[in-house]
Amino acid sequence: MKPPASLPPEAHYGVLLRDQPACELDEIADQIRRLGYAVVDSGYSAAELNRLSAAFNQTRQQYVQAWGADRLRNINELHTIRAPLTQADPAFLELAGNPRILDVLGRLIVGKFILNQQNGIINPPGETYNQAAWHRDLPYQHFVSSSPLALNALFCLDDFTRENGSTFVLPATHKSINYPSAAYIEKHAVQLEAKAGQYLLLDCMMFHSGGFNRTHKERRAVNHVYTIPYFKQQIKLAGLMHHHELTPAQRELFGFGYQEPVTIEQYLENRKAP
Numbered sequence: 263m264k265p266p267a268s269l270p271p272e273a274h275y276g277v278l279l280r281d282q283p284a285c286e287l288d289e290i291a292d293q294i295r296r297l298g299y300a301v302v303d304s305g306y307s308a309a310e311l312n313r314l315s316a317a318f319n320q321t322r323q324q325y326v327q328a329w330g331a332d333r334l335r336n337i338n339e340l341h342t343i344r345a346p347l348t349q350a351d352p353a354f355l356e357l358a359g360n361p362r363i364l365d366v367l368g369r370l371i372v373g374k375f376i377l378n379q380q381n382g383i384i385n386p387p388g389e390t391y392n393q394a395a396w397h398r399d400l401p402y403q404h405f406v407s408s409s410p411l412a413l414n415a416l417f418c419l420d421d422f423t424r425e426n427g428s429t430f431v432l433p434a435t436h437k438s439i440n441y442p443s444a445a446y447i448e449k450h451a452v453q454l455e456a457k458a459g460q461y462l463l464l465d466c467m468m469f470h471s472g473g474f475n476r477t478h479k480e481r482r483a484v485n486h487v488y489t490i491p492y493f494k495q496q497i498k499l500a501g502l503m504h505h506h507e508l509t510p511a512q513r514e515l516f517g518f519g520y521q522e523p524v525t526i527e528q529y530l531e532n533r534k535a536p
């Protein structure tokens with residue numbers, strides 16, 4: 263029989279600088295800085311989760327009806343709902359503006375951030391889908407940054423389990439420029455698990471992938487990529503939000519104030535007098 267693992271030492275020496283998280287959200291931010299991921303509770307009740315689940319199914323039905331199942335299947339988009347927050351149901355505004363998530367983002371991203379994209383994601387049973395491959399959420403990018411420029415908050419509408427293809431991560435790969443070797447992936451990939459109602463919060467530069475769903479049920483999620491405002495949105499949200507009365511804070515989060523002027527005249531107009 264193996265002897266029990268000993269506790270990690272509390273003592274240290276030669277240390278001049280130290281991180282000292284003061285609360286749970288600080289600890290989450292600290293873990294994301296170091297490892298690239300954390301699981302975060304949304305704080306939604308069971309009744310709210312039921313409402314979100316129904317909103318997802320309804321919005322998906324309308325989306326597939328609007329864009330056509332055959333067309334979506336042909337372009338590998340059948341398992342994704344683009345920008346659901348632009349549709350009528352306010353549930354998706356709530357998911358994008360979850361106070362605990364925004365609080366952690368504020369600790370990680372220096373300065374302002376905006377919602378770059380929101381997507382409904384379906385991991386279908388017994389077949390692959392467009393997120394089941396290692397990627398960064400800033401794809402084709404090979405750099406490291408001293409603080410995060412982009413984070414993904416993947417809201418779990420269903421429990422994320424090993425059986426239904428919960429997300430794999432490659433811890434700390436946001437700290438290295440290159441995509442790692444097959445041997446490294448085999449040794450260090452971690453499959454996260456989470457309960458419905460939790461978010462997986464990922465540094466977008468950390469490699470991750472959806473897993474294979476071996477159950478008979480779809481596994482549903484809603485991803486949110488938040489970035490510094492210098493990055494262009496996947497789909498420009500300003501102009502598509504006519505279903506909703508937005509607060510000034512929501513308008514800012516959805517990037518309304520960060521659209522590029524199309525003329526010098528407009529640029530000059532936008533400048534506030536000092």
Ligand SMILES: O=C(O)CCC(=O)C(=O)O
Nearest residue numbers: 393428429471472473485
């Ligand atoms: O579906 C998943 O488990 C992963 C989703 C994903 O890779 C993404 O949102 O970028």
